[in-house]
Amino acid sequence: MKLVSYVRDGKRSVGVVSDMEYVIPLDSIAPDMLALIELGDTGLNLVRTLLEEMAEGYALEDVQLLAPIPVPRRNIMCLGKNYAAHAAESQSAWGEALELPQYPIFFTKATTTVNGPFDAIPYDPEVSDKIDYEAELAVIIGRGGRDIAVADALDHVYGYTVMNDISARDLQRSHNQFFKGKSLDGSAPLGPWIVTRDELSDVRSLQITCEVNGVLKQDSNTSLMIFDVPNTVAQLSRGMTLLAGDIIATGTPAGVGFARTPPEFLRPGDVVVCSVEKIGTIKNRIADPA
DSSP, rough: EEEEEETTEEEEEEEEEEETEEEEEEEOSSSSSHHHHHHHHHHHHHHHHHHOOOSSSGGGGGGOOSHHHHHOSSEEEEEEBBBBHHHHHHHHOOOHOOOSSOOEEEEOOOOGGGEEEOOBBBOOOTOOOOEEEOEEEEEEOOOSSSSOOGGGGGGGGEEEEEEEEOHHHHHHHHSSSSSHHHOSTEEEEEEEEEETTTTOOOOOSOEEEEEEEEEEEEEGGGGBBOOHHHHHHHHHTTSSSSSTOEEEEEEEEEOSTSSSSSSSOTTTTOEEEEEETTEEEEEBOOOOOO
């Protein structure tokens, strides 16, 4: 199933996509996506029953899709350098020794980074003019837990979505860590929906791409992750409880702007399209400066 958060007639709701044409409201089941996720399999069974009873709802084109989880309860958890080719291009661009991570490199993006799948990305050259793109597969946790075994990790996954990990490279570099450069407002376009795990049980070989102004910049496959989804969930949960609704971004492949020769950064008017096979596509324009 494809679950969405949307606005219609000024009201924010949660829904399920039917036949890629309609959004069926789920107000009778849950008030928002976090509440629906917390219902677990019970909630999903109720959604399935509703889908069988209602084939049509609002036309998909008549609603404004929001990020599936518009306001996460805590920061987005992210992996850095989780594709070997991206690790190599990053280290080369920074003048660092070439070495693959032995353990996942975790960092977070603030909750205020969350942006809609088709909304504009803020741009303020007074803050940073080194804005970069990163197409990523994002994991949504369904059943929380701590010290989750690799073999059990997928049982804790609710579903998957697409994220663009917009990054201010100068801030990332000057502050000597990722958080600030990754946490500018609106720097995490997310969506367009959550594809539930029962629809997509295996994400080990999905094509992942990013285009800027129609030009292909990233073209890779999730099979090239250094740490796959089960290992990521297991290692992140060691001694730290994961919660229902947590968002985990699994890293980006090679082809980012700052590592190109010469470097390429996003500018107002640029349109960035990020896609993950079998999940969906998000499309965001870089806004004009306020």
